[in-house]
Amino acid sequence: MLLDLFYLLTTPAPHPQRRLGYRRDSIWLMSRARRCRRAWEPHLEASRAVIRAAIAATERRDTVVVLGSGPLADVPLDDLARAFRRVVLIDAVHPLPARRAMRAFPHVEALTADLSGAMALMMGEAADLDPRLPPVCAEPSTDLVISVNLLSQLPIRPVARLEAGRRPFGPWRAEDGDAFGRRIVEGHIEALAGLAARICLLTDLDEREEDRHGRVHDRHDLLYGVRLGRPERAWDWELAPFGEIARDRRLIHRVAGFCDWRR
Numbered sequence: 001m002l003l004d005l006f007y008l009l010t011t012p013a014p015h016p017q018r019r020l021g022y023r024r025d026s027i028w029l030m031s032r033a034r035r036c037r038r039a040w041e042p043h044l045e046a047s048r049a050v051i052r053a054a055i056a057a058t059e060r061r062d063t064v065v066v067l068g069s070g071p072l073a074d075v076p077l078d079d080l081a082r083a084f085r086r087v088v089l090i091d092a093v094h095p096l097p098a099r100r101a102m103r104a105f106p107h108v109e110a111l112t113a114d115l116s117g118a119m120a121l122m123m124g125e126a127a128d129l130d131p132r133l134p135p136v137c138a139e140p141s142t143d144l145v146i147s148v149n150l151l152s153q154l155p156i157r158p159v160a161r162l163e164a165g166r167r168p169f170g171p172w173r174a175e176d177g178d179a180f181g182r183r184i185v186e187g188h189i190e191a192l193a194g195l196a197a198r199i200c201l202l203t204d205l206d207e208r209e210e211d212r213h214g215r216v217h218d219r220h221d222l223l224y225g226v227r228l229g230r231p232e233r234a235w236d237w238e239l240a241p242f243g244e245i246a247r248d249r250r251l252i253h254r255v256a257g258f259c260d261w262r263r
Helices: 002-010 015-019 022-035 037-057 077-083 096-102 156-163 174-193
Strands: 063-067 086-091 108-112 142-148 198-211 216-221 233-240 249-258
Touching: 002 022, 015 022, 022 037, 037 077, 037 142, 037 198, 037 233, 037 249, 063 077, 077 086, 077 108, 096 108, 142 174, 156 174, 174 198, 198 233
Parallel strands: 063 086, 063 142, 086 108, 142 198
Antiparallel strands: 198 216, 198 249, 233 249
């Protein structure tokens, strides 16, 4: 709790990220990662392995962009820094552990951006979603773009706030939650598809709630029906082991890893 409070007080973030809860979400995620370290490690290592395979398959290595870099737990920063002339880490919030890790590499930079395309809409500053990627993703020198365990995360807070029913978001109403979430997912996929660089894509696909006998009690499609094709790798991530959300229930996510998503 004290560590979480320290991060909350010291992690820099623009006003929209603070007001909309993105900084708090970032700190909560790090807190769960510490509690569930043993359960998460196979997933984190599998994610790093997919990224390393994408690095090995990328012939020209000028600039690499990481979307959803977060605390860098699933990102092999050392490998990226050795392989590329320039490394750009992009997220809504860059927590302190990531900022500390970056200091070792003068050619690694952080860019703060809304990757959901929904933040201005939620703030009442836009008429609709705007799912554009930062311009660096489309620069001719960018050879690899990595969307790392981000796609299923993008709709979470926007959908929750829309369904809370405080006010509509442009044309979207509280009852439009699923359609709103799907459009955010589609927007990220469409933006990635428009890039010339190799795309390495890692994402959660669905969530299931299991008891200690392996019975599934609930299941959620985390991509709102959007399909991505057959991944090179897929695995289960024990997001919340027994005791994290309930004594006799755990949450398992199915994860897909594409070294070259458009192949």
